Amino acid sequence: MLAVDPPPIEDISGTHLPVLPEDMPWTYLDEGAANVVYRIHTRPVTRPGDASKVASRPADRALDQVVPLHLRPFEGKLLRLRKNLPTTIPADVSHRQWLQLIAPMFPPEHLVHQQLVHLKPSGIVKQMNEDLKRRDQASAINGPLKSKQPLRPAKRRGVYLADDNYGLLVSDMTSECRKQVVREFKPKWLLQSPSAPRDSVRCRTCATTAQRDAARQRAGEPVKSSPFCPLDLTSRDPAVLVRVAVQILEAGPNSQTAKQFAKWLQECNLMHHLRHMQESMDRKGVFEADPKDKNFLVAMTLRDCSIFMCVPDDENASIEARMGDLDLKSPDKIKYWRETEQALIDGGWYTGTEVAQDRQPNIVCALSPTRRAGV
Numbered sequence: 001m002l003a004v005d006p007p008p009i010e011d012i013s014g015t016h017l018p019v020l021p022e023d024m025p026w027t028y029l030d031e032g033a034a035n036v037v038y039r040i041h042t043r044p045v046t047r048p049g050d051a052s053k054v055a056s057r058p059a060d061r062a063l064d065q066v067v068p069l070h071l072r073p074f075e076g077k078l079l080r081l082r083k084n085l086p087t088t089i090p091a092d093v094s095h096r097q098w099l100q101l102i103a104p105m106f107p108p109e110h111l112v113h114q115q116l117v118h119l120k121p122s123g124i125v126k127q128m129n130e131d132l133k134r135r136d137q138a139s140a141i142n143g144p145l146k147s148k149q150p151l152r153p154a155k156r157r158g159v160y161l162a163d164d165n166y167g168l169l170v171s172d173m174t175s176e177c178r179k180q181v182v183r184e185f186k187p188k189w190l191l192q193s194p195s196a197p198r199d200s201v202r203c204r205t206c207a208t209t210a211q212r213d214a215a216r217q218r219a220g221e222p223v224k225s226s227p228f229c230p231l232d233l234t235s236r237d238p239a240v241l242v243r244v245a246v247q248i249l250e251a252g253p254n255s256q257t258a259k260q261f262a263k264w265l266q267e268c269n270l271m272h273h274l275r276h277m278q279e280s281m282d283r284k285g286v287f288e289a290d291p292k293d294k295n296f297l298v299a300m301t302l303r304d305c306s307i308f309m310c311v312p313d314d315e316n317a318s319i320e321a322r323m324g325d326l327d328l329k330s331p332d333k334i335k336y337w338r339e340t341e342q343a344l345i346d347g348g349w350y351t352g353t354e355v356a357q358d359r360q361p362n363i364v365c366a367l368s369p370t371r372r373a374g375v
């Protein structure tokens with residue numbers, strides 16, 4: 001169990017939901033394709049003008065003051081807000097789907113805890129969108145931001161938050177893990193895509209990696225340094241588990257952390273359970289699946305979740321892990337999924353028959369002939 005057990009999953013009738021205070025200090029933390037994540041500060045900022053150095057981080061806690069009562073529901077939480085995109089849905093709808101369809105499939109200790117929060121009274125979304133726009137402008141000219149906060153990654157610019165009534169409070173895994181190191185990775189497709197060619201030599205994820213690396217190579221950009229094959233995450237071979245742990249952590253071959261991670265993969269059932277759920281929720285694949293079928297959407301969601309791991313300093317202590325980014329996928333993504341699959345098939349990315357100029361010999365998928373031959 002983690003140091004802090006998750007509170008029980010609440011009902012979402014709306015009556016007891018926390019309301020984000022108007023004057024709640026916040027700072028941009030990070031973002032993905034669909035959400036922006038903010039730190040919210042229940043304690044005063046320690047250095048004026050540098051809001052990223054805040055007392056809400058565990059190391060600063062000893063120094064700080066008592067958190068006012070009305071801010072306690074926000075202690076150790078991040079605010080996760082959806083972007084205004086056709087494929088995202090308001091947090092109240094997505095949270096209900098998470099409660100009904102996703103959370104019951106996994107033990108609570110393997111889930112990042114999430115709860116709804118009222119946003120409207122705070123007017124926070126407007127402020128955050130102004131901040132994102134400032135960030136875009138500074139990013140475009142690579143100029144400084146007063147607060148020295150991170151710039152937006154180029155591919156994320158120009159997209160802003162939806163003006164919703166609710167957001168999500170998620171447990172901040174960096175504080176949940178206290179003094180331990182937090183690592184995050186996406187296990188992606190733990191089984192081959194049901195619509196991949198029979199003679200595939202790459203799984204869905206390795207095929208995608210090959211396709212992307214070839215595009216990067218053509219553009220003269222460096223390729224991803226340490227790809228891993230997700231099928232290895234459920235291998236029964238301890239040596240394969242160590243190798244995939246080294247790849248994910250981008251560690252040295254003798255890394256103690258990688259050994260701990262490999263041990264966790266061997267002993268914890270989570271990856272096997274996730275694989276089983278991905279398989280049982282979609283046996284047909286993206287071409288034949290009904291995009292309105294909730295099970296199929298759950299499968300696609302589970303194929304894109306993130307795992308946050310708390311890696312302890314003590315080599316004898318075990319790793320603890322929680323799954324996040326489990327918003328049910330929108331049926332509107334079906335066109336993208338089918339086009340993606342078709343491009344992987346047509347480009348020869350599954351079968352390793354991509355054009356000579358694009359060859360990607362360094363991606364060694366668990367399905368490749370060399371791996372099957374035990375080399």
Ligand SMILES: O=P(O)(O)O[C@@H]1[C@@H](OP(=O)(O)O)[C@H](OP(=O)(O)O)[C@H](O)[C@H](OP(=O)(O)O)[C@H]1OP(=O)(O)O
Binds near residue numbers: 186300337
């Ligand atoms: O299509 P994939 O497998 O590349 O997955 C997409 C992810 O790319 P990845 O391969 O993890 O780098 C992609 O992640 P990034 O943009 O690469 O951070 C998103 O997670 C996307 O989902 P959504 O648009 O946020 O709903 C993901 O789309 P789907 O999971 O809906 O396919």
Ligand SMILES: Nc1ncnc2c1ncn2[C@@H]1O[C@H](COP(=O)(O)OP(=O)(O)OP(=O)(O)O)[C@@H](O)[C@H]1O
Binds near residue numbers: 037325
């Ligand atoms: N509970 C958490 N604790 C710590 N950091 C988090 C947490 N949730 C999100 N983050 C950080 O914010 C980033 C973006 O969050 P998230 O993955 O939820 O965005 P997304 O848009 O849903 O992602 P995707 O691109 O996969 O769709 C994460 O990669 C992680 O660095």
